[in-house]
Amino acid sequence: MGDDTGVETARAAELNDQSSxxxxxxxxxxxxxxxxYFGSKEAIVFKDxxxxxxxxxxxxNFAAYGLRTSVEAVILVELFKHPHILxxxxxxxxxxxxxxxxxxxxxxxxxxxxxxxxxxSASDAGDEAEWEVxxxxxxxxxxxxxxxxxxxxxxxxxxxxxxAKLFLVRLPESRKFIVPQxxxxxxxxxxxxxxxxxxxxxxxxxxxxxxxxxxxxxxDT
Amino acid sequence: MGDDTGVETARAAELNDQSSxxxxxxxxxxxxxxxxYFGSKEAIVFKDxxxxxxxxxxxxNFAAYGLRTSVEAVILVELFKHPHILxxxxxxxxxxxxxxxxxxxxxxxxxxxxxxxxxxSASDAGDEAEWEVxxxxxxxxxxxxxxxxxxxxxxxxxxxxxxAKLFLVRLPESRKFIVPQxxxxxxxxxxxxxxxxxxxxxxxxxxxxxxxxxxxxxxDT
Numbered sequence: 001m002g003d004d005t006g007v008e009t010a011r012a013a014e015l016n017d018q019s020s021x022x023x024x025x026x027x028x029x030x031x032x033x034x035x036x037y038f039g040s041k042e043a044i045v046f047k048d049x050x051x052x053x054x055x056x057x058x059x060x061n062f063a064a065y066g067l068r069t070s071v072e073a074v075i076l077v078e079l080f081k082h083p084h085i086l087x088x089x090x091x092x093x094x095x096x097x098x099x100x101x102x103x104x105x106x107x108x109x110x111x112x113x114x115x116x117x118x119x120x121s122a123s124d125a126g127d128e129a130e131w132e133v134x135x136x137x138x139x140x141x142x143x144x145x146x147x148x149x150x151x152x153x154x155x156x157x158x159x160x161x162x163x164a165k166l167f168l169v170r171l172p173e174s175r176k177f178i179v180p181q182x183x184x185x186x187x188x189x190x191x192x193x194x195x196x197x198x199x200x201x202x203x204x205x206x207x208x209x210x211x212x213x214x215x216x217x218x219x220d221t
Numbered sequence: 222m223g224d225d226t227g228v229e230t231a232r233a234a235e236l237n238d239q240s241s242x243x244x245x246x247x248x249x250x251x252x253x254x255x256x257x258y259f260g261s262k263e264a265i266v267f268k269d270x271x272x273x274x275x276x277x278x279x280x281x282n283f284a285a286y287g288l289r290t291s292v293e294a295v296i297l298v299e300l301f302k303h304p305h306i307l308x309x310x311x312x313x314x315x316x317x318x319x320x321x322x323x324x325x326x327x328x329x330x331x332x333x334x335x336x337x338x339x340x341x342s343a344s345d346a347g348d349e350a351e352w353e354v355x356x357x358x359x360x361x362x363x364x365x366x367x368x369x370x371x372x373x374x375x376x377x378x379x380x381x382x383x384x385a386k387l388f389l390v391r392l393p394e395s396r397k398f399i400v401p402q403x404x405x406x407x408x409x410x411x412x413x414x415x416x417x418x419x420x421x422x423x424x425x426x427x428x429x430x431x432x433x434x435x436x437x438x439x440x441d442t
Contacts, residue, residue, distance in 0.1 A: 081376035151433035155302035212359040212372035
């Protein structure tokens with residue numbers, strides 16, 4: 001217990017200090033992975049088979065609708081007493097945050113709920129409102145069709161092609177995840193994601209930093 | 222003007238969407254570097270001459286006071302229409318955010334104001350209250366005396382040795398910066414800092430991400 005008390009005191013001091021200094025840092029409650037049920041449903045159709053298809057589709061969509069806005073969810077669970085982030089794996093290689101592109105005129109929250117239901121719920125569930133979309137954690141910009149995403153918009157980039165916004169989505173104490181057969185849902189420890197750009201790309205590998213201002217409470221159930 | 226209008230619309234859409242979706246993203250007004258006056262004052266004494274001195278001092282302080290908490294300021298100015306971050310350079314090599322260690326019992330805000338006045342104001346200015354300390358942007362943990370900082374605290378780390386908290390500090394439209402002779406104050410573009418861990422270390426190189434959720438307004442003066 002001696003050691004445990006040490007860190008609890010440190011974390012508690014943290015919390016006290018937050019409330020007294022009145023800034024807007026917040027807590028996030030996370031629940032064990034075992035609180036959730038995981039099932040599968042029919043595969044979804046991927047729109048792009050190759051990178052050049054993707055660029056072609058982005059270009060025609062940009063011509064028709066302008067800036068592409070995508071919304072992505074940061075969803076946490078607990079495993080081995082460490083926060084894990086839920087990632088979708090496509091074709092055994094690419095990792096993605098659950099989310100996707102907004103329809104023209106759709107709000108961030110409505111769009112993210114729709115995407116989460118499509119990728120993580122039974123298709124006829126109609127549970128979109130059940131996704132608790134919280135704070136925007138960060139925004140990444142694609143300066144041109146074939147460039148990476150950056151967390152800023154330089155002055156010479158007058159017409160960015162995509163804006164990807166990350167939102168914290170808090171889970172309830174239990175729920176079902178129903179995932180298309182051709183996607184894998186994984187829980188990856190924050191410590192594995194941190195600075196691991198090679199595997200997870202610049203956006204996901206920066207998520208631990210974006211979360212660092214939150215106090216993450218592991219709830220014992 | 223054609224191109225300019227494009228990006229203004231993109232940025233404005235961004236802003237509208239924020240207010241309608243009701244999340245807590247915020248704006249930051251930044252002013253041109255030319256709005257500020259820079260002067261120098263007497264050198265300050267550096268406590269650690271070598272890395273091993275530093276580790277020795279951290280150990281004795283930990284034994285006496287427990288967890289070391291340091292507070293650091295993210296301060297922005299505009300140059301060439303791009304946000305620049307103010308960094309202090311020590312001995313022509315190490316880059317640091319302005320800030321430092323809290324005294325036992327001192328609040329984050331009081332401590333950061335004291336440190337900012339010591340390193341960036343005339344020593345007899347008594348202008349500590351003039352520093353507008355805003356949101357906590359992130360927290361980094363030193364798991365042991367000789368390890369780097371990480372943006373999370375794994376379950377096996379029961380007694381972290383240091384917690385470094387980053388705060389956004391908004392500048393007024395003009396002010397004087399009076400910097401000790403043995404420190405250099407630099408304005409570095411966000412795009413140069415981003416992912417440039419080799420030069421700036423893990424904490425500073427991640428600042429552009431932490432700022433990405435804010436709308437940065439360049440104010441014409």
